[in-house]
Every structure is written in C-alpha cells, then in structure tokens.
Amino acid sequence: MDYTKFLDSKTMAFEGAGLESELTHAKLLDYQRAIGEWALKKGKSAIFADCGLGKSFMSMAVLDAIAKHTNKPVLLITPLQILNQFVEEESVKWGYEINNLRINEPVNGINIINYEMLEKIDASIYAGVFLDESSILKSLSGKYKGLLITMFKNTHFKFCGTATPSPNDFMELGNHSEFLGIMTSVEMLAMFFTHDGGDTAKWKLKGHGKKKFWQWLSTWCVVVTDPSDIGFDGLDYQKPPMFNTHVHMINIEKTDFADGYLISLPAQGLSERLQQRRSTLQDRCEYTAKLINESKEKWVVWCELNDEADLLVKLIDNSQNLSGSDSDDSKLKKLHDFKHGDMKCLITKPKIAAFGLNWQHCYNMAFASLSDSYERFYQAVRRCYRFGQEKNVNVHLILSETQSEVYRNIERKHKQSEEMKKALVREFNESGFNIKTTRNEVMAYFESNDKSKNYDIYNADCCELIKRIPDESLHYSIFSPPFASLYTYSNSERDMGNCKTHSEFYTHFKFLVEEMYKKMMTGRLVSFHCMNLPTSKQRDGFIGISDFRGLLIKIFQDAGFVYHSEVCIWKDPVIAMQRTKALGLLHKQIKKDSCMSRQGIPDYLVTMRKLGVNAEPVSHTREEFPVDVWQKYASPIWMDINPSKTLQYSEARAEDDERHICPLQLQVIERAIDLWTNEGDTVFSPFMGIGSEGYVALQKGRKFIGSELKPSYYQVAKKNLDWIEDNQQLDMFKVAAGE
Numbered sequence: 001m002d003y004t005k006f007l008d009s010k011t012m013a014f015e016g017a018g019l020e021s022e023l024t025h026a027k028l029l030d031y032q033r034a035i036g037e038w039a040l041k042k043g044k045s046a047i048f049a050d051c052g053l054g055k056s057f058m059s060m061a062v063l064d065a066i067a068k069h070t071n072k073p074v075l076l077i078t079p080l081q082i083l084n085q086f087v088e089e090e091s092v093k094w095g096y097e098i099n100n101l102r103i104n105e106p107v108n109g110i111n112i113i114n115y116e117m118l119e120k121i122d123a124s125i126y127a128g129v130f131l132d133e134s135s136i137l138k139s140l141s142g143k144y145k146g147l148l149i150t151m152f153k154n155t156h157f158k159f160c161g162t163a164t165p166s167p168n169d170f171m172e173l174g175n176h177s178e179f180l181g182i183m184t185s186v187e188m189l190a191m192f193f194t195h196d197g198g199d200t201a202k203w204k205l206k207g208h209g210k211k212k213f214w215q216w217l218s219t220w221c222v223v224v225t226d227p228s229d230i231g232f233d234g235l236d237y238q239k240p241p242m243f244n245t246h247v248h249m250i251n252i253e254k255t256d257f258a259d260g261y262l263i264s265l266p267a268q269g270l271s272e273r274l275q276q277r278r279s280t281l282q283d284r285c286e287y288t289a290k291l292i293n294e295s296k297e298k299w300v301v302w303c304e305l306n307d308e309a310d311l312l313v314k315l316i317d318n319s320q321n322l323s324g325s326d327s328d329d330s331k332l333k334k335l336h337d338f339k340h341g342d343m344k345c346l347i348t349k350p351k352i353a354a355f356g357l358n359w360q361h362c363y364n365m366a367f368a369s370l371s372d373s374y375e376r377f378y379q380a381v382r383r384c385y386r387f388g389q390e391k392n393v394n395v396h397l398i399l400s401e402t403q404s405e406v407y408r409n410i411e412r413k414h415k416q417s418e419e420m421k422k423a424l425v426r427e428f429n430e431s432g433f434n435i436k437t438t439r440n441e442v443m444a445y446f447e448s449n450d451k452s453k454n455y456d457i458y459n460a461d462c463c464e465l466i467k468r469i470p471d472e473s474l475h476y477s478i479f480s481p482p483f484a485s486l487y488t489y490s491n492s493e494r495d496m497g498n499c500k501t502h503s504e505f506y507t508h509f510k511f512l513v514e515e516m517y518k519k520m521m522t523g524r525l526v527s528f529h530c531m532n533l534p535t536s537k538q539r540d541g542f543i544g545i546s547d548f549r550g551l552l553i554k555i556f557q558d559a560g561f562v563y564h565s566e567v568c569i570w571k572d573p574v575i576a577m578q579r580t581k582a583l584g585l586l587h588k589q590i591k592k593d594s595c596m597s598r599q600g601i602p603d604y605l606v607t608m609r610k611l612g613v614n615a616e617p618v619s620h621t622r623e624e625f626p627v628d629v630w631q632k633y634a635s636p637i638w639m640d641i642n643p644s645k646t647l648q649y650s651e652a653r654a655e656d657d658e659r660h661i662c663p664l665q666l667q668v669i670e671r672a673i674d675l676w677t678n679e680g681d682t683v684f685s686p687f688m689g690i691g692s693e694g695y696v697a698l699q700k701g702r703k704f705i706g707s708e709l710k711p712s713y714y715q716v717a718k719k720n721l722d723w724i725e726d727n728q729q730l731d732m733f734k735v736a737a738g739e
Contacts, residue, residue: 003463003511010493010504018043018157021065027094028061029054031232034435035222036061039159044180046134046160046221050421051379052387053224055161056086059130060096063110066157072127073106074157077148079133080114082356084332086132087112089358116328118147128157131179133356135162135172149179163379173217182220186541187501192216210427212498218433229425230435243385243393247407250287250400277369280400281308288368288398289315292345298362299345300338302354302380304369312347312368319345324352338362350376353383360388366396370406374413445494448714455694455704455721459714461494462686462707463508466515469705474519475616475681478672478693480529480664481509481552495709502546510555512686517559519684523614525564525676527607528552529664534582534601543583543596549604561608568637569668573600605668607676618678625674633671641667647692647720663689669696677702691717698724 001009023036036058039045049055063074076098078086083100091098091110099106101113106125113121115136123129129152152158158180174185183191192205192213205213217223227234285308292299293316301316303309306323313321320343322334335353338346339361346353354376362384370377385393399407447460458465482497482505492498499505520526533546553563577585577600584598625633632640646663669692677683679701685693688706690713697704698721708714 006507006511007493010498010508018045019066019069021069023061023065025061025094028057029227031224031227031230031234032058032061034230034232035224036065038222038435040065042220043156044158044182044220046162046176046180048162048221048223050225051163051382053227054387055163056090056132057094059132059159059161060090060094060098060110062159063128063130064096066128067109070127071108073108073111073125074128074130075121075123075126076110076112076130076132077115077118078112079136079356080116080328080331081335081353082132083112083114084336085356085358114328115144118144118151123151123155126152126155128159129155130159130161132161134160134176134179135355145175152179153181163382173221177220180220183216189536191498214427214430218428222433222435223425223428225421225425229429230433243381243395246394246396248287248291248396248398249404250283250398276400276402277305278307280402281305281311281369284308284368284398284400285311285315288312288366288396291366291396291398292316292319295364297364298338298343300359300362300365300383301345301347302350302365302367302369303347304349304371308368309347309349316345316347318343319347322346322348322353324349350380354379357383358386358388359383360386360390363389363391363393364396365394366398368398370397370399370403370410372406372409374410374417377410378414378417445492450718452722452725454698454702454725455706457688457691457694457704457706457708457714457718457721459709459711460707461709463494463511463515465707466512466519466686469519469684471518472521473682474516474684474705475521475524475702476526476673476677477516477520477684477686478527478529478664478669479685479687480689481687492709502551506551506555509552510559513555513559513561516686517561517610520610521615522610522612525607525609526556526561527605527672527676529603529605529668531601531603534580534584545598545601549606553606553608556608560610562611564607564609566604566606567635569603569605569641569665570637570639571600571602571643576600605672607672616678616681618676633675638668638671641665647690647695663692666692666696669693670700673697673700673702688717689713691720694721695724698728701728 018039018041021037021040023033023040025033028036032054035047035049039047039058039062047055047058049058059076063076067074076086083102087098087100090096097109099109099111101111101121102117106121111126131148160176160179171185174183174188177188178184194204222230224230288301289312292301301312301319303312309321309323313319320334320337322331326334334343334346335357337343339359350371350373365380365384367377367380381393381395385395397407445461447458447464449456449458449460451457482495496505496508499508516526530549530552533548535542535544535546537543549566557563573585576582583589584596585600589597632638643665645666647666673683673696677700680703682703682705683693683697685704685706688694688708691706694704694706694717704721706717708717
C-alpha cells in the first residue's frame with residue numbers, strides 16, 4: 001500500500017454500500033421517506049429519532065425494500081414487550097406483513113423476533129437486520145451484545161433505531177458503531193477520546209477529536225428530535241399535547257427522624273434513599289391506590305421495588321402486575337389485556353416496560369416511587385405522551401418528603417437533557433450532515449516552507465517531506481513521536497495521533513522510518529523520546545502497560561537500524577498520580593489490593609544506528625567532555641533532567657488542543673546533540689512541534705531541518721528558531737569585537 005492509499009484508508013467517513021431505492025409508501029411523511037432512503041443508501045446506519053417520529057414505520061419500510069431487492073428474508077429484532085405491537089398493530093396500520101418467528105418458520109419478507117430468542121435463529125439466511133429500540137445494546141448483558149455483533153458480522157444490510165441518545169453516553173454510540181461494523185468501541189475511544197481529568201473511568205472528546213467525531217457520526221447515523229433538524233418543515237408531523245406533572249408530597253407520620261433532628265431530612269446517598277423508600281412504602285402505595293380507585297380511567301403505575309408492586313396490585317381495583325419473573329407469554333398477555341381488554345391499571349417497572357410501547361389509549365400515570373434515573377422516567381412518560389396521543393397526559397409523582405432530593409435531581413436532569421439534546425443536534429448539523437448526500441468534504445493539504453542560513457523548516461506532512469530529502473544527507477535525528485493517539489494534536493488524517501488502533505499508528509509510522517533509513521548517513525544515529533503507555537479497561541480490555549517503546553524499536557529494526565542504546569529518564573510518580581489519578585499510583589490501592597499498585601512510568605531516549613562505517617567520526621577532547629560529564633551522560637538513568645526546562649509553548653496552543661502539550665526537555669536534546677554530533681552537522685526532526693530540537697541544534701552550532709504538520713506549532717517554531725539564530729549571531733559579534 002502506498003502512502004496516499006493508506007491515508008484514504010484512515011479517512012473516517014463511512015461512504016456506505018447500500019442500494020439506491022425510492023420508498024413509495026403513500027403514508028410516509030417527507031422526512032421519514034428521506035431518512036429511510038438515506039439509510040438504504042448507506043446500507044449500514046443508525047436512525048436516532050426521538051419518540052413519536054415514526055421509527056417503527058421507517059424500519060418496516062427499509063426492511064421491506066431490502067426483502068424485495070434481494071428476494072430473501074430480513075429480520076426485525078425488538079424487545080419482547082413490543083413484538084406483538086409490531087405484529088398486531090404496526091404492520092396492520094401500515095400494510096406490511098410481518099412473520100412472527102416465535103411461532104412460525106422464516107419467510108422471504110419481514111420476520112420478527114425478540115432479543116431473548118436470538119440463539120434460536122440462523123442469522124446467515126437474512127439479507128438485512130434492523131435492531132429496534134437499539135439502546136438496549138448498552139443495557140444488554142455482555143453475552144447478548146457480543147452475540148448480536150458476532151451473529152450479524154457478515155450481514156450486508158444492518159440498521160439500528162432508537163430515540164435520541166444521551167449526548168454524553170459515548171459508549172452507547174460505540175456499541176452501535178461496533179454492531180454496524182463501522183468501528184469497534186475500543187477503536188472509537190482510542191480515536192476520539194481521552195480520560196476525563198482524574199477519573200479514568202470517564203471519557204471526554206479530545207480537543208481536536210470533537211469536529212472529527214461529529215463528522216464521523218454524520219457518515220453513518222442521523223440525529224433528529226424534530227423534522228426541522230434535518231431541513232423539513234414538519235407540517236405533517238403532529239406533536240403530542242402537553243403533559244402535566246402533579247407532585248403529591250405526602251406527610252408520613254411514622255417516619256423515623258434522623259438522630260438529633262426534629263424533622264425528616266431528604267435522603268442523600270443511594271443506600272439512604274433505598275432505605276427511606278422502603279420505610280415509606282405502605283403510605284405511598286395506599287395514597288396511589290386511593291388516587292386510582294377514585295378514577296374511572298385507565299392508568300399505568302410505575303414502581304421500583306417488587307414489594308411496592310405486590311402491595312399495589314392488592315390495593316388497586318382491576319389491576320395486574322407485569323413483573324420480570326413472568327413468563328414471556330404471560331407478559332405478552334398482560335400487555336394485550338391492558339391495551340385492548342378491560343384491565344384498568346397496569347403496574348410495572350420502568351426497566352421492564354418503559355421502552356418502545358405505544359400507549360396512546362392511556363393518558364394517566366403514577367410513579368408510586370421514583371429512582372434517580374432520568375432516562376427511565378423520560379421513557380416511562382413517553383409511553384403515553386407520544387405521537388397520536390389526543391389528550392393531555394397526567395403524570396402523578398407520589399413522593400414522601402424524604403424523596404424531595406430525588407425529585408429535584410430528576411428536574412435538574414430533565415433540564416440538562418433538553419439542553420444537551422439541542423447541543424447534540426447543533427453539533428451534528430454543523431458537522432456537515434446532509435440527508436441527500438453520503439459524503440463529507442475531505443480536508444485539503446497545503447505545505448509552506450521557511451529557510452535561513454542555518455535552518456530549513458516545513459509546515460508539512462513529514463512522510464511527504466522525507467521523500468524529498470537527499471539520501472545519506474542527515475547526520476543525526478532526534479524527536480518525540482506522537483504517543484499512538486494518547487493525544488490528538490490536529491484533525492488531519494496525516495496526523496499520526498489520529499489513529500483508531502495501535503496497529504494503524506505503527507503502519508503510519510513505518511512510512512516515515514523506512515524513508516529515514518535512506519536519508520541517514522551510514523554509521524549515524526536516530527534518537528526518539530517516548531514512554532510506555534498505560535492501558536484502560538474500557539479501551540483495551542485490561543488495566544496494564546503497553547510496551548510502546550519496544551514496538552517503536554521493532555519498527556526501526558525492521559527498517560534496517562540496529563538497537564544502539566537507551567537512557568531511562570526519571571519522572572516523579574507523585575506528580576503523575578496527581579495529574580492522572582491512575583489506579584496503580586494511588587496510595588489507597590495499597591490497602592485495597594497492592595497487586596494492582598505499580599511504579600511510575602519513566603521517559604526513554606532510545607537511540608538506533610544505521611549500520612556501516614561512519615565517514616565523519618564524532619570526536620571530543622577531554623576539555624569538551626571531562627570525565628565527570630562523560631560519566632553523567634553514560635549513566636543508563638538520568639535522574640537530573642528538569643521536566644520544566646522546555647520552550648514556552650502556550651502561544652502555540654489552539655483552543656481545542658489537549659491539556660498536555662509536552663515539548664521535549666531541552667537538557668535531553670542538549671546532551672544528545674553534544675554526544676553524537678559535530679559542529680556543522682545537520683540535525684533532523686520530523687515532529688518539530690514548537691522547535692525544541694532545532695532551537696538546541698542552532699544554539700550548538702548545527703544546521704537544522706524540521707517538519708511540523710500543525711500550523712500554530714509551526715509558527716511558534718519559526719519564532720523560536722529566528723530568536724536563537726539572531727542571538728547566536730549577536731554573541732559572535734560580541735566575540736569578534738572583543739567584548
């Protein structure tokens with residue numbers, strides 16, 4: 001593979017491999033038709049559409065088109081509680097025939113099955129698959145999630161449909177990407193994310209990963225909360241009426257007061273909230289039952305505890321409890337009786353029935369208890385408050401005074417969620433998404449160059465520049481390569497930090513190293529500064545250390561270099577602990593399990609040699625290299641490197657730069673150049689950054705060639721090189737004048 005083809009393979013845009021097909025169903029609204037046709041054109045895509053926008057209709061239209069195009073079976077996978085809704089209602093409403101695999105053999109057309117029966121089907125016979133309520137990917141056990149990915153790995157047409165995902169639930173997006181075959185969750189984290197501050201269990205978008213991330217998303221998913229989000233007027237879209245929230249804060253006389261207090265205080269921790277939920281159970285259930293028994297309308301009651309459900313079903317007239325322990329057939333019957341029979345009240349938990357069901361026939365609901373999960377609350381409300389609901393929905397919250405903090409938490413999360421949804425849609429639309437196209441613009445590549453008497457520097461891709469340097473012309477090279485996507489310094493595919501896997505980074509790095517072997521003079525040296533990289537459970541599957549140093553050495557050896565030497569540069573583990581909060585460096589880990597405790601990670605300066613006789617030996621006098629200096633340089637560990645002695649870099653930082661920009665320490669460069677070069681030698685850095693290697697090279701009377709991809713770094717590097725060059729000349733003038 002040549003370099004241009006490799007860069008094309010790194011492009012994050014998913015171009016799609018679907019089919020051009022018009023959806024002609026007369027009842028499809030304009031935006032639904034556009035989304036469906038876009039999804040078909042992609043062939044692998046996710047439809048993130050808010051409740052009531054018609055995902056069920058779109059899923060059937062898409063699968064029907066694939067079935068007709070391939071004349072093969074297609075498969076719709078849905079939660080159990082929604083299965084009958086599709087078979088008995090949705091299919092009839094829209095005129096599609098859906099075959100229930102729970103009772104029938106597969107047919108050429110649309111087949112449906114629930115997630116729990118996955119192991120009973122032969123995935124290889126289906127031309128396409130659509131995961132309904134695909135947010136289940138984040139809550140399914142590892143067994144089912146892995147099973148879905150494995151079973152449909154080779155399925156050509158794959159789709160997901162769910163409500164607008166939480167903007168900060170990146171793993172939900174990663175799971176969708178992995179199922180569709182776009183990119184694995186691990187690759188996504190490595191490509192776009194970094195640990196969120198000191199909490200290594202949380203991830204946040206890298207500075208320069210933001211734009212690329214949203215651009216990448218826009219190549220395989222559509223995000224819509226309203227038709228206007230994707231350019232449609234939405235005149236045919238009927239939004240549901242308002243829903244009214246009624247808070248019933250009941251007084252509980254029997255509540256035990258906290259020690260030293262005359263009133264009950266709101267529960268603060270999760271365990272305290274659970275305890276108080278149990279202590280107020282009888283009063284809340286009795287209040288809920290009274291409210292419903294006095295009404296003649298249909299109700300759904302949401303609860304969190306089995307004990308609550310058991311008591312409520314005894315207290316509420318004509319009610320049934322839909323529980324997790326019910327058989328599949330029993331669950332389906334209760335759901336049917338609630339919607340089509342004379343059952344007045346259905347009692348259940350949000351985690352059982354809060355996703356995907358259409359309950360427009362009911363407009364009264366009560367939360368006999370409330371958890372801190374806003375998603376469960378939101379989804380539960382949307383079962384009744386949705387497209388097709390003709391009446392205002394009444395949401396009753398039955399709370400004790402001790403649960404006031406839970407209610408405030410839900411209110412806060414609701415406001416935050418609405419703001420974040422708007423931000424999600426805005427970011428998505430600004431990424432360049434267009435429902436009528438499948439392609440985003442590719443970043444243009446430009447070069448610039450500045451020269452002086454002593455330096456020749458390029459704002460360029462080092463893998464392109466190195467080809468133009470004459471063979472056997474470089475005396476020495478020293479640099480710090482990108483740390484395999486630890487930080488992302490730009491949003492260009494040419495940036496080696498923009499790699500979704502370590503393997504992709506090594507492939508990219510080899511293009512440089514193989515050319516460097518040709519350009520280095522025989523017998524001369526290349527030094528690279530690096531560190532081994534901590535792994536994470538979310539990204540790598542385990543907590544440990546990746547031998548980045550060793551793999552870099554292997555790349556140089558494969559290119560023809562020999563492993564010449566290395567020095568270990570000491571770093572303070574306390575500072576590293578304070579900055580990263582790495583589990584292995586925390587003192588408290590000694591108490592928990594010291595087998596997970598480790599030492600800090602040092603830096604290394606590794607030096608490789610091009611075999612052969614050096615035509616220009618580097619020799620030193622005793623005066624230049626006294627014994628005590630030589631002994632310090634020859635030590636395998638440098639304990640005295642000042643990590644703060646670097647060029648000033650704040651001027652180079654763009655708004656979206658990562659928080660850690662690490663110029664190579666000047667003392668390390670000084671020692672290497674003193675030891676392994678002569679005055680007048682040419683020093684090369686393919687990752688010039690802000691010019692540290694060039695600064696020292698000019699200071700020491702050497703020539704310098706450098707390359708830097710990021711324009712803001714390049715401009716600061718030029719300033720630093722001009723400054724040291726001007727001051728070197730001024731010093732020479734002073735010497736000539738006898739000063």
